[in-house]
Each structure stands twice: as structure tokens, then as C-alpha cells.
Amino acid sequence: QSALTQPASVSGSPGQSITISCTGTSSDVGGYNYVSWYQQHPGKAPKLMIYEVSNRPSGVSNRFSGSKSGNTASLTISGLQAEDEADYYCSSYTSSSTHYVFGTGTKVTVL
Amino acid sequence: QVQLVQSGAEVKKPGSSVKVSCKASGGTFSSYAISWVRQAPGQGLEWMGGIIPIFGTANYAQKFQGRVTITTDESTSTAYMELSSLRSEDTAVYYCARANVTYYDILTGYYGWYFDLWGRGTLVTVSS
Numbered sequence: 001q002s003a004l005t006q007p008a009s010v011s012g013s014p015g016q017s018i019t020i021s022c023t024g025t026s027s028d029v030g031g032y033n034y035v036s037w038y039q040q041h042p043g044k045a046p047k048l049m050i051y052e053v054s055n056r057p058s059g060v061s062n063r064f065s066g067s068k069s070g071n072t073a074s075l076t077i078s079g080l081q082a083e084d085e086a087d088y089y090c091s092s093y094t095s096s097s098t099h100y101v102f103g104t105g106t107k108v109t110v111l
Numbered sequence: 112q113v114q115l116v117q118s119g120a121e122v123k124k125p126g127s128s129v130k131v132s133c134k135a136s137g138g139t140f141s142s143y144a145i146s147w148v149r150q151a152p153g154q155g156l157e158w159m160g161g162i163i164p165i166f167g168t169a170n171y172a173q174k175f176q177g178r179v180t181i182t183t184d185e186s187t188s189t190a191y192m193e194l195s196s197l198r199s200e201d202t203a204v205y206y207c208a209r210a211n212v213t214y215y216d217i218l219t220g221y222y223g224w225y226f227d228l229w230g231r232g233t234l235v236t237v238s239s
Contacts, residue, residue, distance in 0.1 A: 003155065032214065032223065034213050034214055034223040034224075034225070036225040036226070038156070038226070040156075045206055045229035045230065045231055045232055046148075046156065046206070046208075046226070046229055047229070048225060048226060048227045051211070051213075051225040051227070052213060052225070057227060089155060089156050091156075091158070091225075092223075093213075093214055093216075093221075093222075093223030093224075095216065095219075097173045098172060098173055098174075099158075099170060099172060099173070099219070099221040100158045100161075100170075100172065100221075100223070100224075101158070102148075102155060102156040102157065102158060103155070104155055105155040105156070
């Protein structure tokens with residue numbers, strides 16, 4: 001099962017903006033607008049932050065935004081806050097035999 | 112407010128099976144799909160499969176085909192995930208999640224979805 005590729009870690013200072021990349025192929029990220037992003041704090045269940053590339057669910061801060069270019073999707077967190085420190089996972093439908101795939105995960109650290 | 116309430120932690124022997132439940136408390140999930148995602152200790156998320164209760168058809172990740180069965184009981188708004196032939200590598204937290212279907216591949220019969228509500232997870236430990 002081939003996971004989407006994310007950087008292992010990203011860090012930033014409070015108030016800064018950071019961007020997490022999620023690289024796939026034309027069979028998943030590049031071929032469909034069905035990328036979603038999840039935030040997971042230690043010991044907790046994941047939480048949906050972005051769906052269908054750039055849509056934000058009700059209740060999610062507008063500091064979180066999503067985009068896509070080619071085979072790479074991105075999650076941007078602006079005005080970084082201490083509470084944003086968590087693991088983040090992208091996911092996508094894939095036309096390959098795995099059918100649905102998560103990213104490798106990125107640990108965000110607020111300095 | 113709907114919550115997904117999962118069954119408690121399990122300890123299983125290698126080669127046995129485990130069945131984890133996920134009950135929609137405060138509502139029903141008949142209009143949604145339910146997916147199961149697992150997370151091994153210190154590892155990332157891994158999609159196992161999902162089901163649309165009103166259709167009763169399940170999609171399974173190729174890795175788990177033949178070993179996992181996902182079912183629902185609409186009368187009790189409960190979904191189940193049964194994993195057989197357990198091995199130590201199956202030790203993980205198993206999450207159920209309410210899935211919004213966004214895409215259907217008519218050729219493969221598989222769905223694209225995102226997960227907007229998660230259970231708290233069930234730890235399954237496989238050990239002799």
C-alpha cells in the first residue's frame with residue numbers, strides 16, 4: 001500500500017505561516033479533487049480539517065487552508081498557534097488497487 | 112450531537128479473530144458510510160475498508176482482502192469490523208469514522224470519501 005509522501009516534520013514560530021506538502025501521483029492527488037487533511041493530537045482521534053482539496057468543515061479555523069498543484073496538495077496554517085502542534089495527515093482516493101490512501105504524516109512543532 | 116462509541120480494548124492470541132463495534136449514539140448513520148482506519152503504535156493512519164449501510168456493500172483495502180469483514184446493523188445503528196488470522200503486526204488502535212461519499216468509481220465499485228466524525232479508537236493487542 002503506497003502512502004502519499006509528506007515531510008516528516010515542519011516547524012514554525014507562533015504567528016508564522018507554515019505549509020505541509022502531500023505528494024502523490026496522477027492516480028490519486030493529481031487525478032482527483034478528493035484530498036482531505038486530518039489533525040491528530042497525541043492519544044486522540046484524528047480530526048477533519050480540509051476536504052475536497054480546499055473546503056473547510058464548519059468549526060475549523062480559517063487559519064487552515066488547502067490547495068493543490070499537479071500531483072502535490074498542500075495544507076497551510078497561518079498565524080501558527082501552540083494548539084496547532086500535532087500530527088497532520090493527508091489522504092486521497094486512488095484509482096490504484098489500494099483505492100484509498102493516507103499520507104505518511106507530518107509532525108508540526110510550534111517553536 | 113452524534114457520537115461514535117467504540118467497544119473496549121481487546122487482547123487476542125495470534126491466529127484468532129477480533130470483532131470491534133462502533134455505535135452511533137444520539138443519531139443514526141443510515142445516510143452515511145462508515146470506514147475503519149487503524150494506527151499501529153507510533154505509526155501513521157491506514158485505511159482498512161468501508162461500508163454504506165443503505166447499500167450493504169463494503170469496500171476493502173487490498174491489503175486486508177479476505178481477512179477483514181465490515182458489517183452494519185441498522186436496527187441498532189452499529190457497525191462492526193472483524194479481522195481474522197491475527198498476527199502481532201495487527202496490534203494497533205482501530206478507529207471507526209463516519210464517511211461522506213464524494214466519488215464513486217463505476218468501473219471498480221470503489222468510493223472516494225472523507226471522514227468527518229471519528230470514534231475514540233479501540234486498542235487491539237495481539238500477543239501470545
